[in-house]
Each structure stands twice: as C-alpha cells, then as structure tokens.
Amino acid sequence: MRRRTFVFSSAAAVSAGLPGLGFAQQATPGIDAGSKTITVGAFTPITGPVPFYAIVTRATDACFKWANETNALKGWKIKYVIYDDGYEPARSVAVTRRLVEEDKIFALAAPVGTAQTEAVIPYAKEEGLPMVGPVGGASALFTERLSFPLLPDYGWSAASNADYALKSLGVSRVALLWENDELGRSAKRGFERYLDGAKKQAVESIPFEVRNTDFTPHIRRLANAKADVVILFGSNSNLAAALKSADRIGFEAKWMAPFFTADPTTRKLAGSLLDGVYFSSWLMPVTSNDPDIKAYRDSIAKYYASDPVGVFGLNGWSNGMLFVKSFNMLLESGKPLTRANLVDVMETMRDQNIGGTRGVSFKPGDHRGARQEGIIQATNDGFKLVRDFKPYPEQVFDARLS
Incomplete structure (x- = not known):
C-alpha cells in the first residue's frame, strides 16, 4: 500500500532570526533560525483498523495552526509533518526513521498509538529524539527520559473512580466491568490495588470482549451481587450497550467510566441513559467555558469543521x-535550541495547565505528566465537572515507580 504524506501546518517564513544563535542552531535538526521555523512530526493511522484516531492528529494540527496565528511562540512557527502508519508498529518505526532522516524533525509531537509509540522508543534513543505528548498508555513511556506523555495509566483512573465512589457517593458495594485486553487489565490492577489499600473487596469483577453488544448476562450478575456502583472500563459503545442492558432488566445503580467515554459520541449511542453517569477524567469537560477548552472548540470549527468536538480531539489538542x-520554556531558558535542552527544560515543568488537563509535572526519572483527575458527570445539557482535579490515590499512583 502506498504511504501517504501530509504536511498539515506550513510555517510562514519570518525574516528576523534570533540574535546570538549563530552556527550552533544550524546543526540542530528541525530548527531553521533564519525563518524561525521548528519542524516536528508524527505517525497516525489514516488507514488501517482505527482511521478515526486521526481525529487526534488533526486536533494537534489545529493547535499548531492556532499557535502560528496567535504568535504563541514569539515569532517562531511550527511545521507539522505527518505520515500514515496504518496503526502498525513496524511501520511506525519506519515512519519515524523517515521523519528523522528525510524531514529532519526536531521532535515527535503527539504520535498516536500505545504499541506504536512503545515500538519507536529504541530508535528514538539512538537518535536522541524527544517524544512530546505520545498518545499511548505504555508503561515504558513514563520512565523513558525522551518521552513526555500526558495520557495516564488506566489503573490510576480506575482507582480515582473507586475513590470517588467510596468517599463521595456514600456506597460500599462496588463492581468492575472490564474490557478483556490490556486496557481493561490495567484498569483492573489499579482498581484492585486501591480496594486492597482501602480494605475493601469488589462485589463483582467481570471481563467482557470488546465486541460485546449485549451485556444482559453481566448485568444479571451485577444485580445478584447487589452492586451499588458499576465502574466500566471499555469503549463508548460498550458503555452504551451496558446501560441499555441494565435499563431492559430494570437494574439500577450508579455508573462510572473512563475519560474517553465522556464524549458526545457516547451520548448519541446511549441517549438519555447517559444522564447521571460519572467519569474520572484527566481532561476538562469538552463543553466547559474554560478559555483553553473554548480555544480547542473554536480551532476545530475553523480548521476541521467536519470533525466532531469531543474527547479524542481535546486529547490531541492538549498534546499539541x-x-x-x-x-516556549526552551526559548525562555536562553539555552541553545537543541533536542537535549528541550528534554532538560521539560523535566523542570511543574504544576502546569496544558490544554484540557491540569497540574502537569515532569521530573527526572518520573515522566508521569497528568497527576490529577477531576470527576465529570453527564447531564441532559452536556458534561459538567462535579469534583475538581485532585491527585491520584497514592497507593496506586506511586506503585508505578516502586
């Protein structure tokens, strides 16, 4: 299959260079001091099994277009080069090699996919190539010095859900429905670790397959266990299907789910059954009046009007x-604009609001970017933040580094 190449953001040339950069900048890949242009790149699945994930990349591009137009980088412009990898890790490595060797990128910016970003790590280490905002949940991304992810481990989110259920909803009979793959297993590990620390046990823990459309057997088990709260870790369609099965048999409980299901697409699938569902989320609600979220919505409407406004896009925008x-931190540091110096300054980032997330920090040896989550609730007129952002439960969050 012929690979497709996309240059989403062509940087406008600016005549004035930065004083004092001289020849040191000319040797740095992706930095054109004369035109004040930074070239970054990414791989994304424009073809393959999950082409809709390219929504993430288009939102990142919208962020860079916004940055170029608003002079967010003090006269510097971003050129964003994208290749399709078909969601195949081997192709992700080949794409990265091409971006480095042919396009001379300064860094990867918001490359998409868990297995895909993990596969690129060895080559990135060979080249000293920063991976800024990789959109994946691989554990290796949190400790690799060149990698700076925002996306949290699903186990942390499951623990946040359980913590809110026990401490704020006033219930004790908590159950977990989990997708039978690494997403669900990661959630299950964090959920169980949290309950162990709270000296609690789940009344049920039930796996399901990602293609499940009828949750009647699962719901009957939950009803028999008298679950007060059901935490589901699966897709938007899984959540909608489970809510419909519960409605058919008259099972009533509070429901909780991960951040990526707090999205208008879930509303289309579940209708009014989504009302009242809670979501532990590292991202602000997409319907928020927060200026950062409004900038995301306005930019998508301007540059990619056919794309839905939702969590996938806000994810891409935030990583951009x-x-x-x-x-900007590198510019303000006064250091030469090199890959190594970008990594150094990023490890000094503390408690920053980045796009739709809050309290982002990176430290040497600890690249867990999103360290807090809020609780969102679906209402008939959108999604609302019902509990402000707070740190993940320590016994689960700190276990990642133990």
Missing part, C-alpha cells in the same frame, strides 16, 4: 499544547 508550552 504540551509541545507549544515546552518549546
């Missing part, structure tokens, strides 16, 4: 903003 913020 991580690069914008980080490059």
Whole structure:
C-alpha cells in the first residue's frame, strides 16, 4: 500500500532570526533560525483498523495552526509533518526513521498509538529524539527520559473512580466491568490495588470482549451481587450497550467510566441513559467555558469543521499544547535550541495547565505528566465537572515507580 504524506501546518517564513544563535542552531535538526521555523512530526493511522484516531492528529494540527496565528511562540512557527502508519508498529518505526532522516524533525509531537509509540522508543534513543505528548498508555513511556506523555495509566483512573465512589457517593458495594485486553487489565490492577489499600473487596469483577453488544448476562450478575456502583472500563459503545442492558432488566445503580467515554459520541449511542453517569477524567469537560477548552472548540470549527468536538480531539489538542508550552520554556531558558535542552527544560515543568488537563509535572526519572483527575458527570445539557482535579490515590499512583 502506498504511504501517504501530509504536511498539515506550513510555517510562514519570518525574516528576523534570533540574535546570538549563530552556527550552533544550524546543526540542530528541525530548527531553521533564519525563518524561525521548528519542524516536528508524527505517525497516525489514516488507514488501517482505527482511521478515526486521526481525529487526534488533526486536533494537534489545529493547535499548531492556532499557535502560528496567535504568535504563541514569539515569532517562531511550527511545521507539522505527518505520515500514515496504518496503526502498525513496524511501520511506525519506519515512519519515524523517515521523519528523522528525510524531514529532519526536531521532535515527535503527539504520535498516536500505545504499541506504536512503545515500538519507536529504541530508535528514538539512538537518535536522541524527544517524544512530546505520545498518545499511548505504555508503561515504558513514563520512565523513558525522551518521552513526555500526558495520557495516564488506566489503573490510576480506575482507582480515582473507586475513590470517588467510596468517599463521595456514600456506597460500599462496588463492581468492575472490564474490557478483556490490556486496557481493561490495567484498569483492573489499579482498581484492585486501591480496594486492597482501602480494605475493601469488589462485589463483582467481570471481563467482557470488546465486541460485546449485549451485556444482559453481566448485568444479571451485577444485580445478584447487589452492586451499588458499576465502574466500566471499555469503549463508548460498550458503555452504551451496558446501560441499555441494565435499563431492559430494570437494574439500577450508579455508573462510572473512563475519560474517553465522556464524549458526545457516547451520548448519541446511549441517549438519555447517559444522564447521571460519572467519569474520572484527566481532561476538562469538552463543553466547559474554560478559555483553553473554548480555544480547542473554536480551532476545530475553523480548521476541521467536519470533525466532531469531543474527547479524542481535546486529547490531541492538549498534546499539541504540551509541545507549544515546552518549546516556549526552551526559548525562555536562553539555552541553545537543541533536542537535549528541550528534554532538560521539560523535566523542570511543574504544576502546569496544558490544554484540557491540569497540574502537569515532569521530573527526572518520573515522566508521569497528568497527576490529577477531576470527576465529570453527564447531564441532559452536556458534561459538567462535579469534583475538581485532585491527585491520584497514592497507593496506586506511586506503585508505578516502586
């Protein structure tokens, strides 16, 4: 299959260079001091099994277009080069090699996929190539020095759900429905670790397959266990199907789910059954009046009007903003604009609001970017933040580094 190449953001040339950069900048890949242009790149699945994930990349591009138009980088412009990898890790490595060797990128910015970003790590280490905002949940991304992810481990989110259920909803009979793959297993590990620390036990823990459309057997088990709260870790369609099965048999409980299901697409699938569902989320609600979220919505309407406004897009926008913020930190540091110096300054980032997330920090040896989550609730007129952002439960969050 012929690979497709996309240059989403062509940087406008600016005549004035930065004083004092001289020849040191000319040797740095992706930095054109004369035109004040930074070239970054990413791989994304424009073809393959999950082409809709390219929504994430288009939102990142919208962020970079916004940065270029608003002079967010003090006269510097971002050129964003994208290749399709078909969601195949081997192709992700080949794409990264091409971006480095042919396009001379300064960094990867918001590359998409868990297995895909993990596969690229060895080559990135060979080249000293920063991976800023990789959109994946691989554990290796949190400790690799060149990698700066925002996306949290699903186990942390499951623990946040359980913590809110026990401490704020006033219930004790908590159950977990989990997708039978690494997403669900990660959630299950964090959920169980949290309950162990709270000296509690789940009344049920039930796996399901990602293609499940009828949850009647699962719901009957939950009803027999008298579950007060059901935490589901699966897709938007899984959540909608489970809510419909519960409605058919008259099972009533409070429901909780992960951040990526707090999305208008879930509303289309579940209708009014979504009302009242809670979500532990590292991202602000997409319907928020927060200026950062409004900038995301306005930019999508301007540059990619056919794309839905939702969590996938806000994810991409936020990871794009991580690069914008980080490059600004490098400019303000006065250090030469090198890959190594970008990594150094990013490890000094503390408690920053980045796009739709809050309290982002990176430290040497600890690249867990999103360290807090809020609780969102679906209402008939959108999604609302019902509990402000707070740190993940320590016994689960700190276990990642133990």
